[in-house]
Amino acid sequence: MRVLFITLADPDNFGVRCLASYLISYHHEAHIVQLKSCTYNRTVNLPEDPLLLAYGNGSLVHIKFPRVSPTENELLAKKLHEYNPDVVGISIRGVLETLFPPLAALVRKACSRVFLCVGGIGPTLTPAFYLEHGADAAVRGEGEEPLLDLVAALEKKQNWKNIKNICYIKNKRVIKNPVRPREKNLSRFPLPLDDPSFFSYIENDVYAPVPMNTTDISQSSPYALKTYRCITSRGCLGACSYCSAGSVYKLYNKYNKCTPKMSMRTEDHVFNELNRAKTDGYRIIQFDDDFFVRPVHELLSFLERYKKEIDLPYHAFFHPKQLLTHQFLIDIIIDSGNVNFTFGIQHASKVFCEKIYKRKAFSNAYLKLYEAITERGGNVGFQFIGGNPLEREQDFEANLHFIKQFPHDVTHKTALSIGCFYLMFFPGVELIEMFPNIINLPRTTKDWLYRSLLLDIRRLTYDNNFECIRNDPQYYSDLEKLQKLRHFLVRERHYAYVHDFIKTLRGKRVYFWGDSEIYEKKKHLFSDLEPIGMLIDIPKKEIDKIDKIPVKYSDEVLLAQEQHPIIILGKEQNVIFRKILKKNSLYKNIFSCAML
Numbered sequence: 001m002r003v004l005f006i007t008l009a010d011p012d013n014f015g016v017r018c019l020a021s022y023l024i025s026y027h028h029e030a031h032i033v034q035l036k037s038c039t040y041n042r043t044v045n046l047p048e049d050p051l052l053l054a055y056g057n058g059s060l061v062h063i064k065f066p067r068v069s070p071t072e073n074e075l076l077a078k079k080l081h082e083y084n085p086d087v088v089g090i091s092i093r094g095v096l097e098t099l100f101p102p103l104a105a106l107v108r109k110a111c112s113r114v115f116l117c118v119g120g121i122g123p124t125l126t127p128a129f130y131l132e133h134g135a136d137a138a139v140r141g142e143g144e145e146p147l148l149d150l151v152a153a154l155e156k157k158q159n160w161k162n163i164k165n166i167c168y169i170k171n172k173r174v175i176k177n178p179v180r181p182r183e184k185n186l187s188r189f190p191l192p193l194d195d196p197s198f199f200s201y202i203e204n205d206v207y208a209p210v211p212m213n214t215t216d217i218s219q220s221s222p223y224a225l226k227t228y229r230c231i232t233s234r235g236c237l238g239a240c241s242y243c244s245a246g247s248v249y250k251l252y253n254k255y256n257k258c259t260p261k262m263s264m265r266t267e268d269h270v271f272n273e274l275n276r277a278k279t280d281g282y283r284i285i286q287f288d289d290d291f292f293v294r295p296v297h298e299l300l301s302f303l304e305r306y307k308k309e310i311d312l313p314y315h316a317f318f319h320p321k322q323l324l325t326h327q328f329l330i331d332i333i334i335d336s337g338n339v340n341f342t343f344g345i346q347h348a349s350k351v352f353c354e355k356i357y358k359r360k361a362f363s364n365a366y367l368k369l370y371e372a373i374t375e376r377g378g379n380v381g382f383q384f385i386g387g388n389p390l391e392r393e394q395d396f397e398a399n400l401h402f403i404k405q406f407p408h409d410v411t412h413k414t415a416l417s418i419g420c421f422y423l424m425f426f427p428g429v430e431l432i433e434m435f436p437n438i439i440n441l442p443r444t445t446k447d448w449l450y451r452s453l454l455l456d457i458r459r460l461t462y463d464n465n466f467e468c469i470r471n472d473p474q475y476y477s478d479l480e481k482l483q484k485l486r487h488f489l490v491r492e493r494h495y496a497y498v499h500d501f502i503k504t505l506r507g508k509r510v511y512f513w514g515d516s517e518i519y520e521k522k523k524h525l526f527s528d529l530e531p532i533g534m535l536i537d538i539p540k541k542e543i544d545k546i547d548k549i550p551v552k553y554s555d556e557v558l559l560a561q562e563q564h565p566i567i568i569l570g571k572e573q574n575v576i577f578r579k580i581l582k583k584n585s586l587y588k589n590i591f592s593c594a595m596l
Contacts, residue, residue, distance in 0.1 A: 004085035017192035053422035055452035094122030104134030186267035228282035235262035236290035292316035317357025348402030387448035389441035412573035412592035514569030560581035565589035
């Protein structure tokens with residue numbers, strides 16, 4: 001059977017890559033068309049049609065899922081006609097469900113007799129919508145076995161309406177078959193498909209056999225970053241009301257009592273994929289597990305092997321409770337290449353967290369965890385959810401009180417990033433069941449951004465000054481002015497730090513490490529110092545001096561156990577700081593100079 005998969009605004013294609021690979025292992029044909037991508041627009045203006053908004057460190061990011069143009073529809077119809085599939089499988093996010101009806105109509109017009117199947121989180125939780133707008137069948141939950149059974153039944157012209165996980169319409173009524181148990185051993189499935197010959201891309205009114213990148217510097221894409229995204233597990237330990245994961249778990253548990261919340265891949269299976277990604281030239285690994293958690297001995301084995309075989313920067317969502325219980329893991333995680341420890345606090349109010357979001361509140365333990373990570377040179381990110389119309393002023397006060405405990409690191413040796421997402425209402429989640437009218441309650445993106453900025457500014461200034469800012473109506477009426485104030489406060493604190501440490505170094509012999517262009521522009525600040533070397537990571541024979549300062553290979557200086565002060569220039573202070581301590585853990589005189 002010939003199966004054509006269509007993904008919409010999903011540049012990673014992870015789910016359908018797994019499905020296609022599994023079908024191919026059973027000698028079916030498969031091809032994946034990525035229709036459109038999503039773009040990450042850094043902006044100062046609030047969009048009129050917000051879908052996914054995020055605030056982080058003074059910047060507003062609008063993740064946009066663009067509409068399909070008439071030309072792109074024509075290109076998709078042409079591909080459908082040429083491939084002539086027996087089955088079309090559409091994977092779509094729940095928040096994009098309104099884009100499904102026209103897409104289904106296009107498929108029907110291009111291939112009138114094709115069997116149209118739909119899957120993903122949206123169809124899993126709200127299958128009726130998709131069935132009523134053109135799908136022959138919707139798959140709930142994991143799709144490998146249901147889709148394989150469906151394709152086999154269609155090929156043999158057998159009855160497919162008794163297949164578990166399948167939903168369909170009969171006599172104008174939606175029939176939902178039972179859901180089979182969650183697969184415990186994910187490693188019995190083949191690796192996700194990665195052969196370029198099985199992929200096509202439609203973007204910017206162009207059809208191409210390779211992914212297309214945007215050249216707009218205000219945007220970015222996973223391809224531009226060469227980031228490889230993968231999972232080592234399925235499921236989540238939590239059951240948060242705003243998230244689809246909890247609703248999916250309840251669905252499994254309805255038909256299969258004592259369903260495990262997570263299922264895992266074996267270490268060998270994961271590393272086969274990671275080594276393939278490294279060979280393909282990816283430079284960063286993103287583990288998209290809801291929680292990157294496993295028994296301590298297994299985690300230690302994984303991290304040791306990762307450092308030895310892969311040795312690329314990576315990001316994973318470690319569980320705060322496991323890190324607090326086993327703090328020795330923090331050093332090992334940092335040493336293995338972890339870029340940042342990111343924790344979804346969502347809300348610092350214990351009552352709000354537990355009653356509204358149905359999640360455990362760890363806010364009281366985060367200060368201890370933050371100190372444990374940063375004293376080891378690690379970076380921390382805290383993520384909140386704002387824009388909830390149920391949030392009261394006293395609830396927001398809990399967020400302010402919480403974040404006040406984490407002062408801004410003016411040395412830039414470690415970073416604390418503050419992120420805040422605009423609450424999205426995913427179809428079929430528990431939050432909407434709990435509060436059916438929540439979607440209609442008043443809220444504005446302006447209020448959300450204003451509170452996000454206040455949350456970030458709270459740790460940058462004193463109590464009295466913060467209250468003056470908060471009570472000044474000019475900042476609410478002009479959020480761009482509030483953003484500029486936030487940047488000013490960061491610069492002010494760092495400049496004070498820079499001038500103070502320069503005074504302590506007068507007449508001393510120092511090394512510089514980082515951006516030589518920044519040194520050229522700012523060298524007047526260091527006129528009272530005696531530079532003895534410009535450190536670089538990789539020796540370059542063609543460059544032996546910069547502004548009459550000898551260029552030296554950093555390893556030679558660090559391994560010689562020197563203790564001359566090192567001044568770090570550029571925007572990677574925390575990365576270089578960790579490199580120094582990795583080579584010489586006793587090095588004390590390190591100064592970060594961002595030169596903002």
